[in-house]
Amino acid sequence: MPFMKGPAPIRRTLKFLQAGRLVLKDKIKIFSLNYNTAGKNHIGARDFVFWCLPQLQYKNPQVQVITFKNLTPTPFIKCYYDDGRHMLIDIDNKPKDEVLEHLISVIGKSDAVLAHEAVLAEKKDNPANFGIGCEKSCICEIPGQLPCPGLVPLPNMMRGKFKHATE
Structure with missing residues (x-):
């Protein structure tokens, strides 16, 4: 070294x-x-x-x-x-x-x-954040994103089962 x-x-x-x-x-x-x-x-x-x-x-x-x-x-x-x-x-x-x-x-x-700046650096109220402890719990709640596949099934062209299937 x-x-x-x-x-x-x-x-x-x-x-x-x-x-x-x-x-x-x-x-x-x-x-x-x-x-x-x-x-x-x-x-x-x-x-x-x-x-x-x-x-x-x-x-x-x-x-x-x-x-x-x-x-x-x-x-x-x-x-x-x-x-x-x-x-x-x-x-x-x-x-x-x-x-x-x-x-x-x-x-x-x-x-x-310094303590105040450390708190500001940790602050996570960015509207782009999602998950536990954030404003949005899932990305499907953000406008312009696809809905959850559990609620609305994905189109067949976006599913690997159909996309990579050999005929």
């Missing part, structure tokens, strides 16, 4: 990616992270990029994620909103867990919003 090679291959598993806790607000369009590959004050940013950035990208496919390496003396995160505004978040000398908790509280969706 080639995806299980390299440093910490657990980062490439679907279970790990789905376990991410940071879901960004809908208004955020670009998430940029600036850090250096060397230096003590950049350790938390490097760990955040290594462990949390894949989860962030998986949970937020509509957000562009950019990382800039070795361009700044102090690590920071810059979020760009859809209306042109931006937010600057300082992560200097902070461990990755503290950075993640701060991002969840500042630019992440709250637990109530």
